[in-house]
Each structure stands twice: as C-alpha cells, then as structure tokens.
Amino acid sequence: TQLLEQSPQFLSIQEGENLTVYCNSSSVFSSLQWYRQEPGEGPVLLVTVVTGGEVKKLKRLTFQFGDARKDSSLHITAAQPGDTGLYLCAGAQGAQKLVFGQGTRLTINP
Amino acid sequence: DSGVTQTPKHLITATGQRVTLRCSPRSGDLSVYWYQQSLDQGLQFLIQYYNGEERAKGNILERFSAQQFPDLHSELNLSSLELGDSALYFCASSVGTSLSTDTQYFGPGTRLTVL
Numbered sequence: 001t002q003l004l005e006q007s008p009q010f011l012s013i014q015e016g017e018n019l020t021v022y023c024n025s026s027s028v029f030s031s032l033q034w035y036r037q038e039p040g041e042g043p044v045l046l047v048t049v050v051t052g053g054e055v056k057k058l059k060r061l062t063f064q065f066g067d068a069r070k071d072s073s074l075h076i077t078a079a080q081p082g083d084t085g086l087y088l089c090a091g092a093q094g095a096q097k098l099v100f101g102q103g104t105r106l107t108i109n110p
Numbered sequence: 111d112s113g114v115t116q117t118p119k120h121l122i123t124a125t126g127q128r129v130t131l132r133c134s135p136r137s138g139d140l141s142v143y144w145y146q147q148s149l150d151q152g153l154q155f156l157i158q159y160y161n162g163e164e165r166a167k168g169n170i171l172e173r174f175s176a177q178q179f180p181d182l183h184s185e186l187n188l189s190s191l192e193l194g195d196s197a198l199y200f201c202a203s204s205v206g207t208s209l210s211t212d213t214q215y216f217g218p219g220t221r222l223t224v225l
Contacts, residue, residue, distance in 0.1 A: 031211055042114075044112075092211075094210070096167070097166075098155045
C-alpha cells in the first residue's frame with residue numbers, strides 16, 4: 001500500500017495549457033516537499049510546505065498544502081516544454097520518516 | 111550540478127556479490143542521505159548520517175549498510191546482492207539535520223545492475 005498516492009501517473013498536454021498534480025494520503029505529514037527529476041539526473045527540490053493551508057508560488061507553479069496536512073497539489077499555469085519531467089511529492093513524518101509518491105510523468109508538447 | 115558527487119556512475123555485478131557506492135557531499139554539508147529508486151518501488155529513503163552519526167533510518171535492508179567518514183564522505187555497502195537490488199542509488203546532502211525541512215541536494219546517482 002502506497003502511503004502517498006500521486007495522480008495522475010502520466011500526463012501529456014500541449015504547451016500553454018494548465019494542469020494540476022495531486023498528492024494524497026490518509027496520514028498527516030509535518031511537511032510536504034515537491035521535486036522535479038529529469039532523465040539521468042537526481043531530483044531537484046522545488047518547494048517545501050509545512051503549514052496546513054499554506055500556498056507557495058514559484059513563477060508559474062503554485063503549491064498548496066491541505067488544511068489537514070494530508071494532501072498537496074501542484075498547479076502549473078501555461079505549461080512550457082521546459083516543464084517536462086517527473087514530479088515527485090514527499091511527505092515527512094517527524095525526524096525519522098520520509099516517504100515519496102510514485103511520481104507524475106509530465107510531458108509538454110510544443 | 112548540485113555539488114554532490116557519486117561514484118561509480120554505473121556498476122554491473124552478479125547475484126551474491128558485494129559492492130560499495132561512494133558519495134561526497136557538497137562543501138559545508140554535514141548530512142548525507144541515501145535513496146534507492148526502482149521502477150516498481152519508486153524512490154525510497156534508506157538512511158541519513160549527520161556528522162558521522164546515523165540520524166534516521168528508512169527502508170534499508172539488513173544486507174545494506176552505510177557509514178560516514180570524518181571527511182564527511184559516505185559509503186553505501188550492498189551485500190548478498192539479488193536481482194531485485196538493481197536500481198538507481200542516489201546520495202543527497204544538506205547543511206542541517208532535518209529530514210523534514212532541510213533542502214537536500216541530490217547527486218547524479220549510481221545505476222546498479224545485478225545479473
């Protein structure tokens with residue numbers, strides 16, 4: 001059983017469209033991190049959210065942490081080919097546990 | 111370039127063998143983390159060391175062990191290898207101790223193939 005469920009697993013859209021990726025769990029997390037990983041490279045941290053209801057923006061990317069700190073979403077506005085990659089969410093439970101979702105493989109077509 | 115280096119880049123070995131993966135953290139970082147990424151399990155946290163001491167333990171098998179040396183580089187030892195151990199192994203580093211909030215910088219990974 002996956003502790004963190006990411007959806008969708010695969011998403012292919014046209015340049016300029018908007019999209020949302022979801023990360024859901026029945027467990028509470030002390031923080032939620034989002035990463036992007038490109039082929040042949042390690043994941044790169046995009047954002048960490050720690051407060052329930054928190055919203056963070058990174059240019060065209062908007063991240064939200066659920067009020068109950070059990071879920072999170074990543075919204076991309078006007079997607080560009082450079083946004084293509086594997087997006088991973090990771091939930092931390094205290095100082096000892098960090099679990100990752102299975103990832104969303106995003107393809108933005110020119 | 112994250113500043114984290116991992117060697118070797120690729121490793122091919124046979125079942126039952128033992129291998130050692132090496133990681134050098136970014137300059138100034140005291141924590142080192144090890145992860146395994148496979149197609150079926152995704153990315154899994156294995157273990158964290160901070161300034162030479164084990165700090166947090168994830169889904170690390172008993173056949174696997176790690177250590178962090180006084181110069182802060184770290185090694186991950188995998189023994190009695192099985193086909194299912196084939197995966198990408200990442201090392202990451204951070205300045206502080208928090209698994210929850212510290213920014214981790216990932217290395218390029220070591221691709222292990224067990225035949």
